[in-house]
Amino acid sequence: MLLDNLGLSLPSLAHVTPSSLLVSFAVLLLVTTVAYVLITELYRQKVRLPTIPGPTGYPIVGNFYQLGHDPAETLRQWGKQYDHGVFQIMLGTMPIVVFNSMQAARDVFIGQGHSLIDKPVFYTFHSVLSSVASSIGTTPWSESTKRRRKTAMSAMNRPGVASYLPFIDEITKSLISDLWERGEGGEIAFDPKNSISKTVTDLTMTVNYGARLPPDAGLLEEIIDAEDELSRIKTPLGSTQDFIPILRLLPFNKKSVTARETNRRRLAYLHRFSREMETRMEKGTERPCIQVNCIKDDEAKLDQVDLLGISMSMVSGGLDTMVNTIAWAVGTLALRPDIQDKAYNAIVEAHGSESWGNTDDETGVPYMNALVKECLRSFSVLRLSLPRAAFKDIQYNGMHIPKGTTVFLNAWACNRDEKLYGPDADAFRPERFLDDPDLPHAAYGFGTRMCAGFHLANRQQYIFLLRLIWAFKIEKSLDAEDKGFTTMDPLGDSMEPWHLAAIPPSFKVRLIPREPEALKNVLSG
Numbered sequence: 001m002l003l004d005n006l007g008l009s010l011p012s013l014a015h016v017t018p019s020s021l022l023v024s025f026a027v028l029l030l031v032t033t034v035a036y037v038l039i040t041e042l043y044r045q046k047v048r049l050p051t052i053p054g055p056t057g058y059p060i061v062g063n064f065y066q067l068g069h070d071p072a073e074t075l076r077q078w079g080k081q082y083d084h085g086v087f088q089i090m091l092g093t094m095p096i097v098v099f100n101s102m103q104a105a106r107d108v109f110i111g112q113g114h115s116l117i118d119k120p121v122f123y124t125f126h127s128v129l130s131s132v133a134s135s136i137g138t139t140p141w142s143e144s145t146k147r148r149r150k151t152a153m154s155a156m157n158r159p160g161v162a163s164y165l166p167f168i169d170e171i172t173k174s175l176i177s178d179l180w181e182r183g184e185g186g187e188i189a190f191d192p193k194n195s196i197s198k199t200v201t202d203l204t205m206t207v208n209y210g211a212r213l214p215p216d217a218g219l220l221e222e223i224i225d226a227e228d229e230l231s232r233i234k235t236p237l238g239s240t241q242d243f244i245p246i247l248r249l250l251p252f253n254k255k256s257v258t259a260r261e262t263n264r265r266r267l268a269y270l271h272r273f274s275r276e277m278e279t280r281m282e283k284g285t286e287r288p289c290i291q292v293n294c295i296k297d298d299e300a301k302l303d304q305v306d307l308l309g310i311s312m313s314m315v316s317g318g319l320d321t322m323v324n325t326i327a328w329a330v331g332t333l334a335l336r337p338d339i340q341d342k343a344y345n346a347i348v349e350a351h352g353s354e355s356w357g358n359t360d361d362e363t364g365v366p367y368m369n370a371l372v373k374e375c376l377r378s379f380s381v382l383r384l385s386l387p388r389a390a391f392k393d394i395q396y397n398g399m400h401i402p403k404g405t406t407v408f409l410n411a412w413a414c415n416r417d418e419k420l421y422g423p424d425a426d427a428f429r430p431e432r433f434l435d436d437p438d439l440p441h442a443a444y445g446f447g448t449r450m451c452a453g454f455h456l457a458n459r460q461q462y463i464f465l466l467r468l469i470w471a472f473k474i475e476k477s478l479d480a481e482d483k484g485f486t487t488m489d490p491l492g493d494s495m496e497p498w499h500l501a502a503i504p505p506s507f508k509v510r511l512i513p514r515e516p517e518a519l520k521n522v523l524s525g
């Protein structure tokens with residue numbers, strides 16, 4: 001009866017053949033696809049920011065697939081066409097304003113800092129991965145974010161960092177011993193990245209939780225691997241489904257599965273280290289560290305979720321960034337004996353050839369401070385920084401950035417801005433920071449959400465590099481099979497430029513102890 005009413009009596013159904021069904025399905029699919037493309041395109045045109053120029057892109061994907069092999073470099077090149085280096089791109093249907101010049105970035109990120117205090121929400125990272133808590137750097141502005149950031153910053157201010165120096169001393173000594181051993185006193189050429197990665201991971205965990213990592217087999221590797229996976233998910237451009245929502249409907253979504261699994265792995269080790277730290281606090285055997293300083297901060301009144309968020313920030317903030325900056329630096333120094341000589345002479349002038357000085361000697365060697373800054377500038381490991389969102393409407397030179405818009409700081413482009421650094425902006429030249437100690441760089445971002453760990457990062461890099469240069473002459477491998485290592489160019493040699501942090505290529509060096517007896521003494525001291 002019902003079928004009859006619908007005109008679908010059994011005899012009429014008998015005329016439906018498999019091929020006519022197929023045609024109907026194809027027509028339906030075509031109509032739906034055309035409607036989807038039209039609707040998203042209308043929406044895309046509607047949400048474009050009318051006062052900000054930029055390439056239009058294509059329906060559905062916007063400019064996503066035009067970013068090419070190296071997005072930060074593509075955006076830098078595009079930025080040259082626009083006034084003040086500011087323009088919009090569209091990733092899917094999301095407009096994003098990109099800042100590519102130092103002047104514009106400082107005008108807005110510092111000059112109107114409060115208007116850029118927010119962070120955007122991305123589907124994969126915020127909805128799938130961060131189920132319990134998320135790191136400060138990826139969390140939108142709220143009372144809780146404010147509390148966490150303030151507490152983390154005071155745990156990493158100068159006095160805070162000074163209290164972690166014994167850990168930095170101990171762990172950098174372990175690194176130098178390890179490098180000496182692995183290179184068999186300069187006899188063997190090897191890739192130091194693995195040692196750097198393990199040392200920075202150990203140091204980051206130790207400074208956060210106040211105890212060296214337990215020597216469990218595979219633990220260090222598990223942290224390194226999970227954190228690497230996390231930073232792939234955190235990459236602003238890493239997840240197509242963030243910008244093209246229809247992809248989230250795909251039945252087997254590998255991205256979401258990996259995100260959930262990685263979160264589970266991360267929570268396992270973070271909870272374990274927190275429990276062990278709480279036990280030390282109960283016994284009164286804790287040592288000064290970021291978590292203990294945060295817990296003891298009476299004003300902060302942090303709950304467990306806040307503390308977990310701070311731990312996540314310390315671990316993810318300090319790993320990729322530090323490991324890759326130091327690895328780029330070692331490779332670059334191997335190709336630049338002139339810079340090693342200048343740095344070594346400056347260290348010897350300050351501390352003599354028998355000692356590498358104390359860890360609390362902050363301004364002892366100005367050339368080393370300049371070298372650290374030039375490494376940060378030249379390698380710009382977080383090339384697109386971490387995305388921000390406009391907390392309020394922003395006006396800049398006739399451009400209107402509405403509240404809620406996602407904003408990228410192209411730190412890579414700012415750090416190569418010839419208007420500030422001159423025609424040799426591409427050259428690696430630490431002296432530029434000696435000539436002008438107030439010369440800025442964009443590696444830590446700017447303003448209200450700039451890197452909360454920059455003091456700690458500066459101290460760690462200074463101590464790592466000073467000890468390395470004092471201890472060894474770094475020579476590139478001359479072995480026949482390593483002939484490829486002739487450049488260490490942050491532009492052309494960056495591996496996986498879509499990754500959150502710029503990864504240097506593999507390279508091998510020979511580390512020749514400069515004064516073996518003095519080195520033995522400082523390591524045993």
Ligand code: HEM
Nearest residue numbers: 136137313314317318321444445446449450451452453457
């Ligand atoms: C070479 C080393 C480092 C570099 C280049 C670096 C760079 C950055 C950048 C670009 C940001 C985003 C800033 C912005 O949005 O404007 C950031 C945020 C942050 N970094 Fe670092 N970082 C480094 C080391 C560290 C270390 C060692 C820690 C702590 C252990 C740390 C903790 C943080 C935190 C907590 C944030 C989030 C700040 C916020 O959103 O309020 N960083 N970092």
